[in-house]
Amino acid sequence: MRSVGKAFGMLLAALLSAAAARAQVPLVDFARAPQFRDIKISPEGDYLAASAVVDGKAVLSLIRLDGMKGVNLRPRDLDEIADFWWAGPHRLLYSVSQKTGGLEQPVATGELFAVNADGSNQKMLAGFRVKGDPVIVTPILPLFSDDRRVLVSATRWNGSLDGAYPSAAWLDLDSGSVTRIVTAPMRNAQFVADNDGDVRFATAQGTDQAWRVYYREKKGDWELLFDESKHDFGGFPIRFGRSGGEVYFKCAGSHGIAGVCRWNVAARTFAKLWSDGEVEPDELLSTFDRKDAFAIRSTPGRPQTSLIDSAAPEAKLLAAMSAQFPGEDVRFTSHTRDGRKIVVQVEAADDPGSFYLYDAEVRKASFLFGRMPWIKPETMGKVEPIALKARDGTPLHGYLARPQGREQAKELPLVVYVHGGPFGVRDLWEFDPTLQALASRGYAVLQVNFRGSGGYGVAFERAGYREWGGKMQDDVTDATHWAIQQGVADPKRVCIFGASYGGYAALEGAVKEPDLYRCTIGYVGVYDLSLMYKRGDVPQSKYGENYLKRVLGEDEATLWDRSPIAHLDRLRAKVMLVVGGADTRVPPIHGENLHYALEKAHVEHEWLYRRTEGHGFYDEANRADLLERLLAFLDGNIGASAH
Numbered sequence: 001m002r003s004v005g006k007a008f009g010m011l012l013a014a015l016l017s018a019a020a021a022r023a024q025v026p027l028v029d030f031a032r033a034p035q036f037r038d039i040k041i042s043p044e045g046d047y048l049a050a051s052a053v054v055d056g057k058a059v060l061s062l063i064r065l066d067g068m069k070g071v072n073l074r075p076r077d078l079d080e081i082a083d084f085w086w087a088g089p090h091r092l093l094y095s096v097s098q099k100t101g102g103l104e105q106p107v108a109t110g111e112l113f114a115v116n117a118d119g120s121n122q123k124m125l126a127g128f129r130v131k132g133d134p135v136i137v138t139p140i141l142p143l144f145s146d147d148r149r150v151l152v153s154a155t156r157w158n159g160s161l162d163g164a165y166p167s168a169a170w171l172d173l174d175s176g177s178v179t180r181i182v183t184a185p186m187r188n189a190q191f192v193a194d195n196d197g198d199v200r201f202a203t204a205q206g207t208d209q210a211w212r213v214y215y216r217e218k219k220g221d222w223e224l225l226f227d228e229s230k231h232d233f234g235g236f237p238i239r240f241g242r243s244g245g246e247v248y249f250k251c252a253g254s255h256g257i258a259g260v261c262r263w264n265v266a267a268r269t270f271a272k273l274w275s276d277g278e279v280e281p282d283e284l285l286s287t288f289d290r291k292d293a294f295a296i297r298s299t300p301g302r303p304q305t306s307l308i309d310s311a312a313p314e315a316k317l318l319a320a321m322s323a324q325f326p327g328e329d330v331r332f333t334s335h336t337r338d339g340r341k342i343v344v345q346v347e348a349a350d351d352p353g354s355f356y357l358y359d360a361e362v363r364k365a366s367f368l369f370g371r372m373p374w375i376k377p378e379t380m381g382k383v384e385p386i387a388l389k390a391r392d393g394t395p396l397h398g399y400l401a402r403p404q405g406r407e408q409a410k411e412l413p414l415v416v417y418v419h420g421g422p423f424g425v426r427d428l429w430e431f432d433p434t435l436q437a438l439a440s441r442g443y444a445v446l447q448v449n450f451r452g453s454g455g456y457g458v459a460f461e462r463a464g465y466r467e468w469g470g471k472m473q474d475d476v477t478d479a480t481h482w483a484i485q486q487g488v489a490d491p492k493r494v495c496i497f498g499a500s501y502g503g504y505a506a507l508e509g510a511v512k513e514p515d516l517y518r519c520t521i522g523y524v525g526v527y528d529l530s531l532m533y534k535r536g537d538v539p540q541s542k543y544g545e546n547y548l549k550r551v552l553g554e555d556e557a558t559l560w561d562r563s564p565i566a567h568l569d570r571l572r573a574k575v576m577l578v579v580g581g582a583d584t585r586v587p588p589i590h591g592e593n594l595h596y597a598l599e600k601a602h603v604e605h606e607w608l609y610r611r612t613e614g615h616g617f618y619d620e621a622n623r624a625d626l627l628e629r630l631l632a633f634l635d636g637n638i639g640a641s642a643h
């Protein structure tokens with residue numbers, strides 16, 4: 001009877017396993033581009049505009065709310081929609097990106113187009129394909145328009161890789177004529193305008209890596225307000241307040257982490273408004289009349305909103321909508337001029353998101369579209385914020401995902417998933433298709449915001465400078481040990497994976513900690529630090545060269561010692577390399593040199609090379625193939641069959 005029971009148990013387990021396999025989301029679904037990227041309602045509330053993917057191409061969908069009928073505006077030839085803005089009651093601006101040289105991923109062209117809400121009167125307003133005076137034009141945000149013209153930043157290309165001096169200008173929405181107002185005192189400056197559309201601030205980082213802020217009175221001349229190279233930096237202007245006498249600044253907060261201040265224009269003094277002490281502000285949320293801010297968003301773990309004005313109608317509506325979608329991140333993406341209709345986006349780390357239309361007259365939110373409707377949140381892995389301390393006591397934060405239905409499981413196979421950048425970039429509590437693909441196949445996934453990551457203050461970011469392979473790598477190692485100590489990870493089944501800098505960290509982790517990782521996956525990664533000075537688009541400008549000197553250092557011996565390719569004799573982990581042949585940020589020579597070095601050392605490894613891909617695979621078929629190959633590699637090394 002015991003043998004019969006055992007046989008029945010094995011049969012039941014096999015049936016359950018087969019059922020689970022049938023229930024798995026196909027990997028191709030994780031590789032698909034979102035059906036809708038963004039949706040914005042027209043100022044009068046009678047049209048929606050959406051960036052949508054049709055037949056693998058990003059188009060602009062123009063939809064009349066009455067009847068939900070519309071047209072898809074398909075950019076010409078190899079162009080795709082990049083971004084769009086309502087600039088009038090029935091007039092839109094949009095920018096495009098273009099596939100060039102046989103590349104899969106389109107590149108922004110710097111051109112600006114306009115079209116009516118019904119699809120008529122489509123016109124190129126500015127760009128290199130405009131005859132006469134070609135300029136690169138981008139809207140100054142928040143967008144300021146008087147329905148006939150819009151405030152933009154206009155730049156004539158001067159051939160310098162370090163950029164040019166932009167001008168704030170008015171762009172006519174019909175003729176495309178550019179009327180310049182004032183030229184910035186710095187290259188690559190970004191402008192901030194007041195509520196009347198007068199440009200008052202210009203901010204940029206110079207080739208010396210120092211930030212500077214210039215200020216001007218209405219119609220006045222520029223004066224240097226803050227210079228990071230000479231004294232304590234005051235902060236970055238964000239937007240004007242309702243009165244015009246105060247400006248919201250990203251400024252010094254508690255514990256050396258930026259907060260939000262109000263800068264008095266007349267007195268030129270700061271008053272602290274908000275400081276978290278753990279993370280920096282992400283953005284200010286605008287009132288519906290666009291003349292002030294009512295809240296501050298930040299991401300200590302999950303996104304959170306701190307109210308500036310709790311009595312504001314926008315604050316009350318946001319609280320009500322958040323209560324309607326518990327556990328989700330709720331935000332307003334656009335609204336009519338009178339605030340009676342609002343497009344609301346609802347998303348989470350296990351939910352790619354949906355759009356709703358809130359109607360203030362009936363006090364109801366109606367479903368519009370799902371971003372990736374083929375993904376069911378209830379089948380996705382749960383992602384929880386984590387906190388730990390590095391070996392030197394530095395606080396670290398990140399995220400841990402476990403497979404759906406196994407939230408309390410122990411000794412799971414673990415993938416340490418390292419983000420790129422590395423500086424100023426961080427992992428967030430948001431839907432990540434790659435992470436969820438891994439979780440869907442039974443893997444726990446660990447993300448850590450190592451020092452150098454953004455969002456935790458200038459000191460934390462700069463603590464990562466010249467620490468490639470040093471303290472930044474130690475933070476990843478410490479987080480991996482934390483997951484093992486917590487019982488989440490099986491210490492014999494840990495793999496490290498990442499793209500760009502994450503690809504570097506994956507291979508560096510494998511040679512620096514040979515007994516910790518069973519396998520390593522480098523995706524468009526850097527493997528020889530000295531090559532950063534010689535190849536790719538970063539060292540081609542003075543700005544880029546100085547940036548590398550600041551964050552990498554110049555000591556050749558140290559750069560070589562901290563390069564994964566220099567220490568293949570320490571390597572014990574199984575290796576997979578993924579390379580884009582058209583990558584200009586991290587040229588394929590990084591992956592190719594490592595590939596040849598591994599072959600010379602007789603080290604077997606997986607090799608995935610796509611000639612037309614750049615810095616990360618863009619084509620859906622290539623992304624699906626990457627996921628298939630990646631999961632097969634993981635399954636063979638740390639999956640259940642490898643235990």
